[in-house]
Amino acid sequence: MIISRQKPFSDILAALEEVNRVFLVGCAKCATVCKAGGEEEVWQMQEALTGAGKVITGSVVIDEACHMLRAGRDLRAKREMVEEADAFLVLACGAGVQSISTASGTRTVAGLDTLFLGNIRRFGQFEQKCSLCGDCLLTETAGICPVTVCPKGLLNGPCGGMDEGRCETDPDAECVWVQIHERLVAQGKAERLAVIIPPKDFSRMLKPGKLKLEK
Ligand code: SF4
Ligand code: SF4
Numbered sequence: 001m002i003i004s005r006q007k008p009f010s011d012i013l014a015a016l017e018e019v020n021r022v023f024l025v026g027c028a029k030c031a032t033v034c035k036a037g038g039e040e041e042v043w044q045m046q047e048a049l050t051g052a053g054k055v056i057t058g059s060v061v062i063d064e065a066c067h068m069l070r071a072g073r074d075l076r077a078k079r080e081m082v083e084e085a086d087a088f089l090v091l092a093c094g095a096g097v098q099s100i101s102t103a104s105g106t107r108t109v110a111g112l113d114t115l116f117l118g119n120i121r122r123f124g125q126f127e128q129k130c131s132l133c134g135d136c137l138l139t140e141t142a143g144i145c146p147v148t149v150c151p152k153g154l155l156n157g158p159c160g161g162m163d164e165g166r167c168e169t170d171p172d173a174e175c176v177w178v179q180i181h182e183r184l185v186a187q188g189k190a191e192r193l194a195v196i197i198p199p200k201d202f203s204r205m206l207k208p209g210k211l212k213l214e215k
Contacts, residue, residue, distance in 0.1 A: 001030040001033060001120070001126075002030040002116075002117060002118075003114075003117070004031055004037070004115060005112060005115065006111060006112055007110070012045075012089065012109065013049075013052055016109060019086045019107070019109075020055055021085050022054050022055070022088070023084075023088050023089075024046060024049075024056060024089050025062060025065065026060070026062070026065075026090075026092065027062055027065035027096050029063070031091055031092045031093060032061075033120070034126070037061075037065075037091025037092050037096075038061060042061055046059060057081045057082070058078050058082070058085075060074050060077075062074045064096075065090070065092035065099055066099055068099045072099075072103035082104065088100050091112055092112065094114040095114075116131070117130055128148055129149065133200060133202070133204070133205055134201075134204030135205075137155070137197060140192060140195065142183035144176060144179050145176075146176050149176040150175075151170075154177070155199075158177040162175045162178070
């Protein structure tokens, strides 16, 4: 899921400085799980903005704000409230904000910072395990991603800073290459450590990413 967190309220207020009437948008998927832009946070934002003197013309929590057709449909369902607003404040990831901006054409303020693709460790605890490199090598690394989990993104074993199995950049963290080694040994595949992983094909990360499924 996409991990996001709310911008400081002072930043949101500053972005809305010249705006009086605001329509609020949240997202029922990732932003809700991150407690950044679900029903509860939209309601809290409404209270806070009202307290700051803004007029809230209405709100909606879209099932997936990144779904452009759905975002457009949900805004059309609230047309009157939407048209009364001077701006949208969107509590969704950057993809969701752009759905709203595209669907409405109205000034759109991003209320969240979008951080990373994350795994959920437990409620409220998220960890980045994949940085979407487009050239996945997890098969070679026992299902542990050195591109992401190693701060240096090293593909062929640990750096010289590894100390007694701990990461040079964070003594509390185990070096990812120690983790990969241990898992490969446990799987009876230690010989894979001798295979040199070639430089990654970063052309697969070309932006903007596009994928159209064939029927
Ligand atoms: S190798 Fe690339 S695609 Fe695979 S988990 Fe790591 S960052 Fe993600
Ligand atoms: S100690 Fe290991 S995880 Fe940390 S930067 Fe070096 S190779 Fe990467």
